Amino acid sequence: MSKWLSDRIVEEAGRRIYESQQSRLSDQTTFAARRAWRSDDVPEKFWDSYVEDARAALSLTSMSNDHQQ
DSSP states (O other), X not given: OOHHHHHHXXXXXXXXXXXXXXXXXXXXXXXXXXXXXXXXXXXXXXXXXXXXXXXXXXXXXXXXXXXXX
């Protein structure tokens, strides 16, 4: 798989993790509950942490699938 495609998949997975957590906020009227993915009002490091979590989860899934074959 190309690095570009791999990066896109991991970015999308990070976004989905963020949106999943965001949807669980008890007060959906707050700014935090409505913040868009990669919003400029939050440091990039914050968003990158979701991407790294996704990368770790996907690598674990990949390793698990490799061992099952």
